[in-house]
Amino acid sequence: KAGVTQTPRYLIKTRGQQVTLSCSPISGHRSVSWYQQTPGQGLQFLFEYFSETQRNKGNFPGRFSGRQFSNSRSEMNVSTLELGDSALYLCASSPTGTNYNEQFFGPGTRLTVL
């Protein structure tokens, strides 16, 4: 099976802009989770989507949003970018969700906000 893919791999944006990141899960996986990884904060959970519904949400401001399509592909959107949003954004998929299940991670999208 092909692994989790994320596009684009690298992005450079300026403050105030918005950005959309895409994640294609492993075929058959219905749960997609998003994480922000930074050197200072480590890996922080953004949200999880399952069957096109947001099932869980982390402690991030409303500027961070997402959605999931009927084919389980997911997008994450960040509006009004701030310098502090510079990070590696990871998505992970699993068959049914985060409890008891192994998360399969993508390579990440490196976002730089100038």
Added chain:
Amino acid sequence: AQRVTQPEKLLSVFKGAPVELKCNYSYSGSPELFWYVQYSRQRLQLLLRHISRESIKGFTADLNKGETSFHLKKPFAQEEDSAMYYCALSGDSSASKIIFGSGTRLSIRP
């Protein structure tokens, strides 16, 4: 509230020495604990999980509910063990979040 604490940001040991990466958690229900590893230039991947009770690449981890700990251990470190290690916790319902610790960078000296 769910919380995972990895007290060491960096752990450096000599090849052949024992390794213990500490993980403490806070959770009111029945947690499922995981260790994930990220080798240089590779994706984050599952190393082992409590429910499997396996030894992977010589690593083991025992869930101690009394001390709320899930420390990762290996008796003899190898250079290829150098990586970033994350402890993670998930709850017991399908709607549970997964929470990661801040990670410990393990460096094995030759």
